[in-house]
Amino acid sequence: MCKSKIGNLYSVIYIIIGSFIYSVAVNIFLIPHKLFNGGLTGIALIFEYLFFVPTEVTTIILNIPLFIGGYRFLGKRFVYLSFVAMISMSVFLSLTRNWQIEVKDIMLASIFGGLISGIGVGIIIKNGGSLGGVNIISLLVNKFFSFDIGKTAIIFNFLLLCVAILFLDIEIVMFSMIGIFISNRVVDIIQMGFNRKKIIIIVSDLADEMAREFFQHIQRGITFLNGIGAYTGQTKKVIYMVVCTRELPKVREIAHRIDPNAFISIIDTREVEGKGFKTPNFVS
Incomplete structure (x- = not known):
């Protein structure tokens, strides 16, 4: 109260x-x-x-x-x-x-x-x-x-x-x-805010190695999603993460260095709440 x-x-x-x-x-x-x-x-x-x-x-x-x-x-x-x-x-x-x-x-x-x-x-x-x-x-x-x-x-x-x-x-x-x-x-x-956030989705055969590098150099939470290629039918790990705009160049550098063939999708997001970002404050 x-x-x-x-x-x-x-x-x-x-x-x-x-x-x-x-x-x-x-x-x-x-x-x-x-x-x-x-x-x-x-x-x-x-x-x-x-x-x-x-x-x-x-x-x-x-x-x-x-x-x-x-x-x-x-x-x-x-x-x-x-x-x-x-x-x-x-x-x-x-x-x-x-x-x-x-x-x-x-x-x-x-x-x-x-x-x-x-x-x-x-x-x-x-x-x-x-x-x-x-x-x-x-x-x-x-x-x-x-x-x-x-x-x-x-x-x-x-x-x-x-x-x-x-x-x-x-x-x-x-x-x-x-x-x-x-x-x-x-x-x-x-x-x-001035520092817009970006949702990063990466499809790669080297998702585990890429995630380790992200943890070490960017220190953001990462979620693995299970993806299936519609054409090949192959199962792949999909990296899902949210970063600040200033962290985006480092994400690109790591992803392309580890897997030049990685598929990377970058999406603007208006607001992010949770650990590492804004903490929700609900006051009734």
């Missing part, structure tokens, strides 16, 4: 930090140039530009029904942490409203606005929360209609851009698209 509470406390702290970073990016880079980002915050920014309603106010109003639905149908911890993120973001948007850094180039504002806001959102999502809005909508749609979460977010943001073109300058919308793309990429990088 104590460990669970400490884990939740750390998540809340990081989510508050992420909300602060996101709010600074919005007030310093986006609002001065009337740029907007994706999700309900993007709608709130458009409302501010058109009707002078503070972004934080519109964000809270739009999210209230979503949090009610999310609390009923989604995990309570996710909704709780997302509520913390939304409230802290609204507070920080208000507190940092008058913070200014003079950035005259709208392209630079779009790039750095997307970069820094992406860092903030990435920290929030990494710690089990969200800024509400599209995240909750996507999860609810997925739950009831089995529609892909990522595709729901893409469709929502596409519709948002289409509506924005009707009310805002086309160049503003185009620069905003650049910021949204950068922000999404940064969020992905934070979730997956």
